[in-house]
Amino acid sequence: MTNLEQIRAKRAYEKAREAAGKDHRKDYLKLTRNLPAMFQTNGLLATWAFHLSLKDKPNHKASEVALKAILEHFQSPPFNLAGSGKTIESIFTGEWTATTGFDNEKLMRLTAEAIAFSGWLKRAAEALCDQ
Secondary structure (H helix, E strand, O other): OOOOOHHHHHHHHHHHHHHHHHOHHHHHHHHHHHHHHHHHHHHHHHHHHHHHOOOOOOHHHHHHHHHHHHHHHHHHHOOOOOOOOOOHHHHHHHOOOOOOOOHHHHHHHHHHHHHHHHHHHHHHHHHHHOO
């Protein structure tokens, strides 16, 4: 039986492998090194909002790739923590900040998973993008 850490590690390494072959790999590495601490310190919503605000900045692509990786992770089994068919922006504005059904317990689960998964994204980026 595969445990949650194995699932996180496999997904993170797949995403880092994709990023390693792109022009934004240095930005992705820098971002993923900071991401676990950002989630830990600021929480899911503030960190997500910050990265969405980088839309017109030069390192936007790295943020977009990392947020998409996290969102896809949230949406997939066995986690199923986010609605399917959502984009990184629509999940924030439509599900996480604008609905009454989004409670503290779900926010805490999402934040804990974001911290755990972003730790794996960091490790994977350091292994594959730091060249």
